[in-house]
Amino acid sequence: MSEPQEQEAQIQKSDLLIQQRIYDMILYAYPSLEQMPKSQKFSLAQDMKLCMDRIMRLTITANKKYTKRTTLQELDVEIAALKIYLRIAYDLRYLPPKKYEVWTGMLIEIGKMVGGWIRSQREAAEPPKADAEKRYCSECSEEIPEKAHQYSVKNFGRALCYKCQRKQRK
Numbered sequence: 370m371s372e373p374q375e376q377e378a379q380i381q382k383s384d385l386l387i388q389q390r391i392y393d394m395i396l397y398a399y400p401s402l403e404q405m406p407k408s409q410k411f412s413l414a415q416d417m418k419l420c421m422d423r424i425m426r427l428t429i430t431a432n433k434k435y436t437k438r439t440t441l442q443e444l445d446v447e448i449a450a451l452k453i454y455l456r457i458a459y460d461l462r463y464l465p466p467k468k469y470e471v472w473t474g475m476l477i478e479i480g481k482m483v484g485g486w487i488r489s490q491r492e493a494a495e496p497p498k499a500d501a502e503k504r505y506c507s508e509c510s511e512e513i514p515e516k517a518h519q520y521s522v523k524n525f526g527r528a529l530c531y532k533c534q535r536k537q538r539k
Contacts, residue, residue, distance in 0.1 A: 387482040394475040405463045420451045506530035
């Protein structure tokens with residue numbers, strides 16, 4: 370393998386999986402957009418292209434930034450916008466059902482990946498709850514959630530699990 374090919378392989382390995390999925394979606398979408406009616410190539414098709422380009426740019430930006438939260442939110446908005454554009458193109462019969470189905474599937478997969486990325490960033494930002502005290506039922510010694518503990522102490526005067534609370538009511 371020549372040196373430029375090795376560098377290209379190295380770059381592709383370091384890309385995010387989501388970045389590759391977006392790239393694949395763009396490769397699939399551009400020929401589909403070229404088949405749209407001439408009247409739509411410079412309006413709806415152009416808007417869809419710009420949206421996909423922005424999705425790719427935001428993905429690269431989020432990957433490079435230390436603080437990703439706002440960039441990921443913008444990325445999520447762009448994906449939602451592209452879904453709407455796609456649906457409009459399908460409803461106006463500019464896209465055949467099969468292309469719409471494949472493209473939407475790709476977009477849904479990308480959306481799920483972005484959702485997971487957002488969730489992982491949110492979890493990383495939250496401090497661990499190691500100091501949370503465990504609560505136990507005074508009747509059966511089963512571990513109970515904080516919410517159940519607060520409710521039972523308020524209404525029954527002691528910590529009870531949900532089962533024991535039902536027994537006390539009867």
